Amino acid sequence: MRALPLLLVPLGWLQVPDTARAPGAPRAHGAAPRAEAPCAHAFAGECLPEPRCGTDELDLDGLCVPTASGSGEVEGAVAETNAHIDRLGHRVVYEHLPRRQDLPTDYDRYVYPTGPGLSGGHFVSSGYDLDRPDALQRRGESLSAVGHGGVDLPEARGALVRVVALRGEVGDPAVLYVGHLFGNTVVLRHTVRERGRLRVYLALHGHLERPAPGLVAGQALEPGTVLGFVGDSGALGVVHLHYETRLLRPGVDPTRVDPGRLTDQAVSVPCDPRNVLPLR
Secondary structure, three states, rough: OOOOOOOOOOOOOOOOOOOOOOOOOOOOOOOOOOOOOOOOEEOOOEEEOOOOOOOEEEOOOOOOEEEOOOOOOOOOOEEEEEEEEOOOOEEEEEEOOOOOOOOOOOHEEOOOOOOEOOOEEOOEOOOOOOOHHHHOOOOOOOOOOOOOOOEEEEEEOOOOEOOOOOOOOOOOOOEEEEEEEEEEEEEEEEEEEEEEEEEEEEEEEEOOOOOOOOOOOOEEEOOOOEEEEEEEEOOOOOOEEEEEEEOOOOOHHHOOOHHHOOOOOEEEEEOOHOOOOOOO
16 A cells, blocks of 8 residues: 655644733733624714723723723733822722823813813823823822812803814714713713724813703714813813713623723723823
C-alpha cells in the first residue's frame, strides 16, 4: 500500500483562541460569536448596541476598559482612573474621559450653549480638571465637591442658553430632565455616532435662572432652541452656566434612573466636553 503524502499546514492557518488575559487588561469584543437578539432600544431607526462589557468595565471603541475596581490606568485607552481626597479626608477614586489628545486644548475653539461672556471673546472661566493631579483640581470653601467635571460659562443674568448638537449627533437631542440638580437644571440626552458606533451622552445645563417654558421630558429639541436662561440658582452670587457632559454607561436606561442619581458613577462617567462639542 502506498503511503499518503503528509499535508503541512502553516501555523498561521490554525486559529488557537487566546483566552488568557491579565487581570485588569482591556479585552476586545467579539472573541466569541453572539447570537442575534431583538433590538432592545431603537433610536432614529438604528439599534443601540447591547452592553458587551462587565459591570466593572467601561465600553470604549471595542475595548472593555477596567474601571476603578480593575487595574486603573490602561495604556492606549482614552479612559483613566483618577483620585482625590474629599472634604472628609477620604480618598475617592472615579472614572472619567479626559480630553482626546488629537483635539485642541483651547476652550475658545469650541461651540457652547451660551457666551462668550468674558472680555476678549473668551468663554470659560473654570475648565475641566478631573484629569489633573489632586492638588490642581478645583476646591474651595463654597464648593460642595472637589474637582470640576464640566466647564463654567459666565454670562449676564437672563442670557439665552441654547441647544448645542454634539459632534456626530444622530437625530435631535431630547429633554431627559427638567428640575433641580445643579440648581435649576435641564439635562439633554444626545445619541452620538463615534467610530461607527452609537453612544449616549447626557448634557447638564446647571444654575439656570429658569428653564425655558414648556420643556417636558422626551421632547426633541432642534439645535439653537432656547432651553433656559443663565442664572445663579444653586450658586448664589456667581452668575454662570455650568455645562457638563457625561457618557451613559452601557445598559443603563436613564429614563428609569432617579434624576438625583444621573451623575452617579454607576450611571454615567464624566467626559471632558471638548471631546464632543463641535469646533467653531
